[in-house]
Amino acid sequence: MFALGDASNLPTSKTGAAIRKQAPVLVANLLAAMAGRPGEAAYDGYTSCPLVTGYGRLVLAEFDYDGNPAETFPFDQAKERRSMYLLKKYALPQMYWHGMLRGRA
């Protein structure tokens, strides 16, 4: 049985960001099963929670199954930032509509 997204009830925060990391793993393992090979792709529980902390400010929390930081950017994402707010407001919707939904990101 294969599952991903909220209905999979994996022990991590249910987000679209998590699904973005789950989907390639599921596809790889599904293709392996169809070819009679063992599935070797693994998902580490990555998820991302954009936490609005004030007007125009946001903490982009990214972590794995164990709660370890799994940050995308080369700076301390635990700090609230305007840049992360702008990312959430303007960039992530573009990534969602033009990247994820089209299988590009």
Ligand SMILES: Cc1cc2nc3c(=O)[nH]c(=O)nc-3n(C[C@H](O)[C@H](O)[C@H](O)COP(=O)(O)OP(=O)(O)OC[C@H]3O[C@@H](n4cnc5c(N)ncnc54)[C@H](O)[C@@H]3O)c2cc1C
């Ligand atoms: C308020 C809110 C804010 C969020 N903010 C973020 C965010 O900033 N970033 C982020 O990454 N994630 C965010 N999320 C989480 C993200 O929206 C979900 O994790 C994601 O949408 C789950 O996708 P899914 O396809 O697994 O499930 P869903 O999007 O729930 O899709 C399931 C679909 O199945 C349909 N369905 C249900 N039962 C049946 C049935 N019996 N027959 C046929 N169809 C059925 C439903 O109508 C629905 O369309 C947020 C969620 C909420 C509620």
